[in-house]
Amino acid sequence: NNWKNGVVSLLFIALTITLCDQISSTFIKHTVERLRPTHTEVLMPLVHTVNGYVGGLYGFVSSHAANSFGVAMFLALMFKQRLFSLLIFLWAVVLSYSRIYLGVHFPGDILGGAIVGLLVGYLVYFIYIKLRATKYGIYVNIDKPTELQLKIINISICMNMCILLL
Numbered sequence: 001n002n003w004k005n006g007v008v009s010l011l012f013i014a015l016t017i018t019l020c021d022q023i024s025s026t027f028i029k030h031t032v033e034r035l036r037p038t039h040t041e042v043l044m045p046l047v048h049t050v051n052g053y054v055g056g057l058y059g060f061v062s063s064h065a066a067n068s069f070g071v072a073m074f075l076a077l078m079f080k081q082r083l084f085s086l087l088i089f090l091w092a093v094v095l096s097y098s099r100i101y102l103g104v105h106f107p108g109d110i111l112g113g114a115i116v117g118l119l120v121g122y123l124v125y126f127i128y129i130k131l132r133a134t135k136y137g138i139y140v141n142i143d144k145p146t147e148l149q150l151k152i153i154n155i156s157i158c159m160n161m162c163i164l165l166l
Contacts, residue, residue: 009078013071016124020070020117024063028116034060036104047103055104062105065113066120068092073121078128092117 036059037047072092076085096114099105 012124012128013074016070016074016121017067019124020066020120021063023120024061024066024113024116028061028112029056029058029063032060033058034106034109036109037106038103049103055102059105059109060112061116062096062099062109062113064099065092065096065105065110066117068095069114069117070121070124071117073118074125074128077122077125 035057036055037043038049038054039057039059069089069092072085072088075088079085092114096110100107100110
């Protein structure tokens with residue numbers, strides 16, 4: 001039964017990331033069409049980039065912020081442990097701030113992405129809880145995270161850190 005808990009957790013983490021990414025990248029960025037600092041003519045000479053990375057054309061909202069805050073919200077609600085929640089949100093803040101440091105986002109892009117992520121993370125958690133109690137028989141014990149669930153969380157954080165470093 002532990003493997004089932006781990007697989008269900010992984011699927012919902014993947015759903016959170018997919019929804020955050022698609023909402024931010026596919027819908028909001030191409031609807032708002034706000035240029036990144038690295039593509040804003042007036043700011044281009046003032047923006048310090050790292051290794052020449054300038055990102056795509058549009059920056060509002062930050063997909064990195066949406067994804068990291070979405071995962072942080074989902075996991076914080078799932079595990080309900082104060083220290084873990086503090087650390088996972090700290091991770092989301094640091095990852096999001098790195099996008100400003102790289103010169104590819106305005107602070108408002110990060111704030112918008114964080115809001116999208118928090119809302120999506122909450123919505124996916126709500127679906128997760130509802131499915132646990134349905135006729136489908138999906139039950140995940142969230143009071144004590146299994147070793148597999150913790151490994152999955154560690155893998156997802158490591159993957160995000162690798163993306164951050166690229």
